[in-house]
Amino acid sequence: MAEARKILTLNAISARGLARLPEHYVVGGDLADPDAILVRSANMHEMEIPTSVCAIGRAGAGTNNIPVKKMSERGLPVFNAPGANANAVKELVIAGMLMGARNLVPALKFVESLDGTDEAMHKATEAGKKQFAGMELPGRTLGVIGLGAIGSHIAEAAIRLGMNVVGYDPAITVDAAWRLPSQVKRAENVDDVLRTADFVTLHVPLLDATRNLINAQRLSLMRSGAVLLNFAREGVVDNAAVIEALDAGKLHAYICDFPANALKGHPKVVALPHLGASTEEAEENCAVMVAEQLTDYLENGNILNS
Numbered sequence: 001m002a003e004a005r006k007i008l009t010l011n012a013i014s015a016r017g018l019a020r021l022p023e024h025y026v027v028g029g030d031l032a033d034p035d036a037i038l039v040r041s042a043n044m045h046e047m048e049i050p051t052s053v054c055a056i057g058r059a060g061a062g063t064n065n066i067p068v069k070k071m072s073e074r075g076l077p078v079f080n081a082p083g084a085n086a087n088a089v090k091e092l093v094i095a096g097m098l099m100g101a102r103n104l105v106p107a108l109k110f111v112e113s114l115d116g117t118d119e120a121m122h123k124a125t126e127a128g129k130k131q132f133a134g135m136e137l138p139g140r141t142l143g144v145i146g147l148g149a150i151g152s153h154i155a156e157a158a159i160r161l162g163m164n165v166v167g168y169d170p171a172i173t174v175d176a177a178w179r180l181p182s183q184v185k186r187a188e189n190v191d192d193v194l195r196t197a198d199f200v201t202l203h204v205p206l207l208d209a210t211r212n213l214i215n216a217q218r219l220s221l222m223r224s225g226a227v228l229l230n231f232a233r234e235g236v237v238d239n240a241a242v243i244e245a246l247d248a249g250k251l252h253a254y255i256c257d258f259p260a261n262a263l264k265g266h267p268k269v270v271a272l273p274h275l276g277a278s279t280e281e282a283e284e285n286c287a288v289m290v291a292e293q294l295t296d297y298l299e300n301g302n303i304l305n306s
């Protein structure tokens, strides 16, 4: 009889993913001496990882919530699911771009603030139409910093929307390079992207080298009235510098996928609760990908994508 491995889940993991684990595995949120851990967003940095654990699977792309260094010092793999949520993030970034281009959130707030009779409100919409007039996407330039699975999907979608795309990545993978439409102009560095784009979207992991990648100096290079989108990690943008750029009229809007006190209530900020990969499909894709890798490792010792 094959060994009944114990898989500890630290978050709710999609049932379709869990179904990819062998039937005889024991899976649950409260297991002693687990063989492996499946996690989505739970922060594992302060957690005492049981000595029985021989692998961690992260049902998502980034691994910032996992003590990867500690695991590799123990010689143990951490599996993740790069690309499995790329479509979900792409769709939200396109929505974010439209929010910025058409001033959707301030316009909604304006309508909510209207009071009085329907007639009075209709009259007030005349002012709103002027105040929130926007811009269209075709012919505008999107800068994509980070051309991995997500960045290259976004570049492809933007080209279909009639945009020009300029992208930068110091280490693009063969897969992403194949997917990248030939129309995407490759920049030499981050600064060149910032100088030429009307919209800039960030798709880099949070590393020492990318912390505060977008700081006051870099914001000063951006086109006046540009929209900055951050659906990557909060730490890659210096929030205080962004607020200054918004207040100075340098940036038109900052659309991000993280709440932060520094950004709260700012009329030109749209902050979402890390919704990028929160679709049924992406959660399933990530869970399936990581459950398959974990099984292959536990059953056959294979290490793919760790």
Ligand code: MLT
Pocket: 040, 041, 059, 060, 061, 062, 063, 085, 274, 276, 277, 278
């Ligand atoms: C990821 O790393 O996959 C994303 O940040 C999405 C998430 O974990 O919710």
